Amino acid sequence: MRADNSSHLVLSARRRHELTRAKTVRALRELDIAGVPVTFEAVARAAEVSRSWLYTQPDLRDEIERLRALDRRPLPTRAPARQRGSDASLAGRLEIALARNRDLTADNQRLRRQLAHALGQLRAAGIPALEEPTAPRHTSITIGPC
Structure with a gap:
């Protein structure tokens, strides 16, 4: 009779899953910080995972969709989501x-x-006033350096 090694396989699969999730979260953060548009394809490529796997992870899928929705708004400069003002x-x-x-x-x-x-x-x-300045006077509505 063979020994039951299934616990080792389960543990290995769990570790591989957590490593893959960690790589994906890191890729999401890096894409957001870099100001790169966050898409399923970009995240999959950066994390070296499949797009189909990303769709099966509800929390990761929600975060990608949230960041993707933020990227649709026209902003002059791309700042990370956590630094964007409401x-x-x-x-x-x-x-x-x-x-x-x-x-x-x-x-x-x-x-x-x-x-x-x-x-x-x-x-x-009867006290003489200061001389008039030679530079043109600016009104109170002038904006900018003199």
């Missing part, structure tokens, strides 16, 4: 920037009024 986050950042712009515009107008008042007081006191 619409709510981007809207919040825009609102903060607009509020900061309003505050800076108000400060600029306040400082211009104070300067005009101070120059008026100097003129009234």
